[in-house]
Amino acid sequence: MPRPSVCRPPHWLALGAGLAVGGLAAPALAKPHLTPYAGAEVTLTDNIDLAPRDRRESAVVFTEFGGLSLRETNRHTNYALDGRLNLDTTVGNGTDVSLRPDVTGTGRVELVEGRLYVDGRLLSQRELIDARGRIGSSPTVGRGNQTSVTTVAVSPFLTGHIGPYADTELRYTHEDTLVDARDVGNSMTNALSWRTTSGRALPRLRLTGTLEYSATRASPSEDNLDRETALLSGEYAVTRQVFLIGSAGWERIASPGLSYTRNGLIGLGGFRYRPSPRLELELTAGQRYGGPTYNGHLSYLVTSRWTAGVNYAETLETPQTRLGRPANRITLDPQTGGLVVSDTRNLGIPRSASVVGTLRFDLKGRYTVDDVDLWFTRETRDYDVGPDETIVTSGAQWRHRLSERLALSAQAQYRHVATAGPEGDSDTAIGTASLVYTVFRDVTGSVSLSRSQRFSSRPEQRYTENTILFGLMARF
Numbered sequence: 105m106p107r108p109s110v111c112r113p114p115h116w117l118a119l120g121a122g123l124a125v126g127g128l129a130a131p132a133l134a135k136p137h138l139t140p141y142a143g144a145e146v147t148l149t150d151n152i153d154l155a156p157r158d159r160r161e162s163a164v165v166f167t168e169f170g171g172l173s174l175r176e177t178n179r180h181t182n183y184a185l186d187g188r189l190n191l192d193t194t195v196g197n198g199t200d201v202s203l204r205p206d207v208t209g210t211g212r213v214e215l216v217e218g219r220l221y222v223d224g225r226l227l228s229q230r231e232l233i234d235a236r237g238r239i240g241s242s243p244t245v246g247r248g249n250q251t252s253v254t255t256v257a258v259s260p261f262l263t264g265h266i267g268p269y270a271d272t273e274l275r276y277t278h279e280d281t282l283v284d285a286r287d288v289g290n291s292m293t294n295a296l297s298w299r300t301t302s303g304r305a306l307p308r309l310r311l312t313g314t315l316e317y318s319a320t321r322a323s324p325s326e327d328n329l330d331r332e333t334a335l336l337s338g339e340y341a342v343t344r345q346v347f348l349i350g351s352a353g354w355e356r357i358a359s360p361g362l363s364y365t366r367n368g369l370i371g372l373g374g375f376r377y378r379p380s381p382r383l384e385l386e387l388t389a390g391q392r393y394g395g396p397t398y399n400g401h402l403s404y405l406v407t408s409r410w411t412a413g414v415n416y417a418e419t420l421e422t423p424q425t426r427l428g429r430p431a432n433r434i435t436l437d438p439q440t441g442g443l444v445v446s447d448t449r450n451l452g453i454p455r456s457a458s459v460v461g462t463l464r465f466d467l468k469g470r471y472t473v474d475d476v477d478l479w480f481t482r483e484t485r486d487y488d489v490g491p492d493e494t495i496v497t498s499g500a501q502w503r504h505r506l507s508e509r510l511a512l513s514a515q516a517q518y519r520h521v522a523t524a525g526p527e528g529d530s531d532t533a534i535g536t537a538s539l540v541y542t543v544f545r546d547v548t549g550s551v552s553l554s555r556s557q558r559f560s561s562r563p564e565q566r567y568t569e570n571t572i573l574f575g576l577m578a579r580f
Contacts, residue, residue: 139174146574253284329425448464
């Protein structure tokens with residue numbers, strides 16, 4: 105059926121908030137590095153809605169975009185912002201017009217030297233609505249299964265020192281998560297924390313006491329979440345390479361989406377092993393959220409070109425706090441200078457509050473003309489009501505510079521979703537090959553071929569999709 109013309113001006117909020125994050129320290133800026141750019145893309149697809157074979161429709165998507173890259177680092181300021189706003193016009197069985205933001209920002213400003221700081225974070229991107237939803241090879245395909253999510257956080261904090269005995273931090277955090285979906289609404293979180301860490305007077309023992317209160321108000325109200333935490337953590341250096349670590353405390357958790365209490369004692373114990381700057385291993389186990397809990401971290405510099413990392417963590421999250429989590433994992437790639445989010449995208453919005461266990465493995469290789477990335481993610485969602493979910497994603501990406509002007513890249517992804525309910529399991533494979541050519545010093549052209557395919561025990565869930573994309577971009 106024809107698609108009505110749709111335009112969502114509120115998405116401009118994402119770019120405006122990005123400029124706000126970058127402008128937190130505007131008075132202290134000396135020479136900010138700004139790189140604006142603009143371009144256009146044409147996407148041809150044979151299955152715009154990722155429908156089964158007998159209902160598939162082809163379409164052409166025209167995309168005009170503009171964006172900027174902003175960086176500044178000096179004595180009192182450190183921030184980075186990458187923002188891009190896309191205008192997609194889909195021409196097929198009808199016409200659809202929509203805005204698609206893609207903005208990432210993080211920064212810190214020092215207001216009072218050595219005492220008062222403000223952190224800012226921003227992330228706006230498209231996310232998969234349902235873990236079992238259809239996912240294509242391009243963000244312009246299957247948009248009915250996606251939603252725009254924008255997270256903006258501002259966190260002022262005050263630091264202090266009690267002689268050589270302790271360091272203190274008082275922090276307030278305000279975070280808004282805006283979700284453009286029918287079943288999941290916006291949320292607002294206010295959190296206050298007080299942290300005291302032992303100082304130089306205890307050289308081998310490091311103690312940290314934390315008092316924290318956070319309140320999340322969401323729509324619907326079943327996603328409200330209140331948390332009160334009192335925690336004492338310790339780290340003891342047995343040797344220069346081995347550290348014993350542990351935590352003990354109490355936590356109160358209240359949410360209408362939880363059918364039984366998750367309050368109770370917190371008790372964790374484990375160790376950290378750091379035999380050299382190349383290797384660090386940390387493992388803890390204990391009791392939290394009303395049951396056993398486990399956490400772990402491994403980072404290893406395999407060679408001068410290869411790095412590996414494994415992380416596993418368990419947290420209690422509502423749909424909105426899970427969507428806002430990637431905003432807390434924005435880092436700057438030291439090699440490319442670009443902002444990256446150390447969290448897996450498109451895992452789908454959780455149905456309600458749940459204990460989320462996330463395992464992630466990364467392996468990166470960097471050479472003169474080649475870059476290789478391998479990753480694996482497994483996320484389990486333990487719901488109080490309804491069937492649990494397990495989402496597994498894995499992938500590989502290879503980038504090769506054929507010459508100073510021409511670069512080739514190939515990427516493959518595999519996704520498996522398992523539920524205990526009647527929906528059954530599903531598997532999705534996506535493959536992409538791309539060429540990027542530098543026409544002039546600041547002008548690049550690109551072409552890519554992609555294919556996605558869904559495998560499922562239910563015939564109505566199966567689909568295939570093929571896409572060709574042509575793009576042109578200019579930097580100013």
